[in-house]
Amino acid sequence: xxxxxxxxxxxxxxxxxxxxxxxxxxxxxxxxxxxxxxxxxxxxxxxxxxxxxxxxxxxxxxxxxxxxxxxxxxxxxxxxxxxxxxxxxxxxxxxxxxxxxxxxxxxxxxxxxxxxxxxxxxxxxxxxxxxxxxxxxxxxxxxxxxxxxxxxxxxxxxxxxxxxxxxxxxxxxxxxxxxxxxx
Amino acid sequence: xxxxxxxxxxxxxxxxxxxxxxxxxxxxxxxxxxxxxxxxxxxxxxxxxxxxxxxxxxxxxxxxxxxxxxxxxxxxxxxxxxxxxxxxxxxxxxxxxxxxxxxxxxxxxxxxxxxxxxxxxxxxxxxxxxxxxxxxxxxxxxxxxxxxxxxxxxxxxxxxxx
Numbered sequence: 455x456x457x458x459x460x461x462x463x464x465x466x467x468x469x470x471x472x473x474x475x476x477x478x479x480x481x482x483x484x485x486x487x488x489x490x491x492x493x494x495x496x497x498x499x500x501x502x503x504x505x506x507x508x509x510x511x512x513x514x515x516x517x518x519x520x521x522x523x524x525x526x527x528x529x530x531x532x533x534x535x536x537x538x539x540x541x542x543x544x545x546x547x548x549x550x551x552x553x554x555x556x557x558x559x560x561x562x563x564x565x566x567x568x569x570x571x572x573x574x575x576x577x578x579x580x581x582x583x584x585x586x587x588x589x590x591x592x593x594x595x596x597x598x599x600x601x602x603x604x605x606x607x608x609x610x611x612x613x614x615x616x617x618x619x620x621x622x623x624x625x626x627x628x629x630x631x632x633x634x635x636x637x
Numbered sequence: 638x639x640x641x642x643x644x645x646x647x648x649x650x651x652x653x654x655x656x657x658x659x660x661x662x663x664x665x666x667x668x669x670x671x672x673x674x675x676x677x678x679x680x681x682x683x684x685x686x687x688x689x690x691x692x693x694x695x696x697x698x699x700x701x702x703x704x705x706x707x708x709x710x711x712x713x714x715x716x717x718x719x720x721x722x723x724x725x726x727x728x729x730x731x732x733x734x735x736x737x738x739x740x741x742x743x744x745x746x747x748x749x750x751x752x753x754x755x756x757x758x759x760x761x762x763x764x765x766x767x768x769x770x771x772x773x774x775x776x777x778x779x780x781x782x783x784x785x786x787x788x789x790x791x792x793x794x795x796x797x798x799x
Binding site for chain 1: 683687691695698699700716719726
């Protein structure tokens with residue numbers, strides 16, 4: 455399964471969800487999969503998508519907050535797993551699309567090839583779901599509706615052959631419409 | 638800044654506007670942070686960029702936030718300030734401890750203490766220095782800026798040696 459396919463399955467089940475997407479191909483893929491006002495495309499500040507989502511999750515306890523993260527991204531801010539695991543936001547669903555590489559910069563390897571990210575998240579008191587097929591993803595997405603977070607979906611994806619288009623919305627506009635849509 | 642003023646800065650900002658105080662501890666503003674803990678209003682992050690990320694999420698939820706850090710952490714955060722806070726115009730209030738303000742501060746603070754004013758200028762991050770005398774005025778100034786969607790910084794000088 456490639457990342458776009460996984461995103462399509464998730465966005466299909468959670469059509470109106472609030473999503474914070476990591477920079478690089480992840481935001482580009484989300485932009486091409488389901489563009490909407492409740493997407494916050496974080497186009498810079500690599501590593502911080504889960505931190506931004508945590509801030510929202512604390513302030514909006516009644517809403518489910520999704521993070522679309524990557525292995526390279528979370529490895530840049532591993533401390534975030536510890537903070538989220540300590541604060542235990544029940545409404546946070548942390549999705550890591552794990553391709554074991556920095557795909558946006560040319561496919562250089564990350565260390566998620568040797569270290570299992572789900573073990574780190576488990577030690578940080580997340581609920582863990584490891585996923586490597588479309589059918590298990592579909593099943594688990596139903597399952598997490600009843601589960602309290604923080605939840606990690608670690609989805610194994612393979613390298614995409616095609617690049618999604620760049621997010622072409624002005625960042626200030628991304629912010630403006632996102633604030634309007636979630637408050 | 639003396640203990641009393643630091644505690645007053647906290648209560649003043651909280652009473653006036655700020656709902657969240659997120660950051661990485663700095664001994665220069667020890668009493669400010671202590672006052673926040675007393676009021677159960679402090680969230681500690683592991684790194685300064687993480688604090689900025691969390692505060693951004695809070696501000697996007699319409700809950701005003703301050704991020705506190707030492708200037709070493711401010712240096713860590715340059716890219717996050719340019720590519721998140723400034724790029725998206727997130728109205729964030731920074732409180733930065735100025736190590737290396739005194740010439741004979743510890744050696745690891747010397748260089749960053751020297752270049753801090755220029756760094757703030759290069760970023761275009763408007764800032765003012767808090768003192769025991771002026772803090773109310775400068776807090777008001779900072780709050781009026783973030784209410785107009787402008788990120789700004791308040792600086793506390795390390796004016797003692799230990």
